[in-house]
Amino acid sequence: MTSYLKLDHIDKTYSRGGTTTNVLKDVTLEIHKGEYVSIIGHSGCGKSTLLNIVAGLTDATSGGVLLEDREVNSPGPDRAVVFQNHSLLPWLTVYDNVRLAVDKVFSGTRTRAQRHDWTLHNLELVQMAHAKDKRPGEVSGGMKQRVGIARALSMEPKVLLLDEPFGALDALTRAHLQDSVMQIHATLGNTILMITHDVDEAVLLSDRIVMMTNGPSARIGEVLDVHLARPRKRLDLVTNATYLKAREAVLKFLHERHRFVEAA
Numbered sequence: 001m002t003s004y005l006k007l008d009h010i011d012k013t014y015s016r017g018g019t020t021t022n023v024l025k026d027v028t029l030e031i032h033k034g035e036y037v038s039i040i041g042h043s044g045c046g047k048s049t050l051l052n053i054v055a056g057l058t059d060a061t062s063g064g065v066l067l068e069d070r071e072v073n074s075p076g077p078d079r080a081v082v083f084q085n086h087s088l089l090p091w092l093t094v095y096d097n098v099r100l101a102v103d104k105v106f107s108g109t110r111t112r113a114q115r116h117d118w119t120l121h122n123l124e125l126v127q128m129a130h131a132k133d134k135r136p137g138e139v140s141g142g143m144k145q146r147v148g149i150a151r152a153l154s155m156e157p158k159v160l161l162l163d164e165p166f167g168a169l170d171a172l173t174r175a176h177l178q179d180s181v182m183q184i185h186a187t188l189g190n191t192i193l194m195i196t197h198d199v200d201e202a203v204l205l206s207d208r209i210v211m212m213t214n215g216p217s218a219r220i221g222e223v224l225d226v227h228l229a230r231p232r233k234r235l236d237l238v239t240n241a242t243y244l245k246a247r248e249a250v251l252k253f254l255h256e257r258h259r260f261v262e263a264a
């Protein structure tokens, strides 16, 4: 398989008030088309910084990001981001929040009727068509995240970037949304890069788990292949030896790194 998205020797240093902090050190990662890759690591190691660099929202200090062999260093609809706290416009309906993105990307290439159908189609994908006329303030946190995912998908991004998309949700809502994302990934074959703190979530959803060392100068410590057939059913995995082994490997990595920090 060839690399679709490449993080190429990324370094990131923040300078503030005369002090400089090196957050990311030589991060290189190749992601294949259709792959679901998660990044896991302790708080503050630089996961969001890395995702923001891929999104084009933050510049790398050196190194860069290649998508289909072309350098990307500014935001674009080819890399749609879903943040932990939904970023919907509160004065627009659920429908209009998605339609706005659809119009931005497709106003030159699709008719009004096509854009309308496409907006509804994406709301249906996340089971939110029934609430299309509600405003964000009138729906639950999980529903808002669904709309955020619909909005991101509606731009037909080459890569979907998820920054802890389920982090602020209760366990049941989180599980439902994880199932929806797995279903969407199975249907559309999206290439997904996701940040998470949750070991079970990483193993359930990912083809590969990228484990970051602690910062400063965080780098990729280990990359774990998750050899679990799809579709994956969470209840079946509870006793699955491959699942348990993967889970243990990630926990061990994080635990050892954590101990390292405490000892330091």
Ligand SMILES: Nc1ncnc2c1ncn2[C@@H]1O[C@H](COP(=O)(O)OP(=O)(O)OP(=O)(O)O)[C@@H](O)[C@H]1O
Residues within 6 Å of the ligand: 014, 015, 016, 023, 041, 042, 043, 044, 045, 046, 047, 048, 049, 050, 215
């Ligand atoms: N704009 C900025 N200026 C200076 N330092 C920053 C800036 N943004 C982030 N940092 C620092 O960079 C480091 C990495 O932050 P980042 O948010 O990327 O980590 P993270 O792994 O995503 O954390 P968390 O898991 O808690 O969200 C932190 O030490 C943070 O304080």
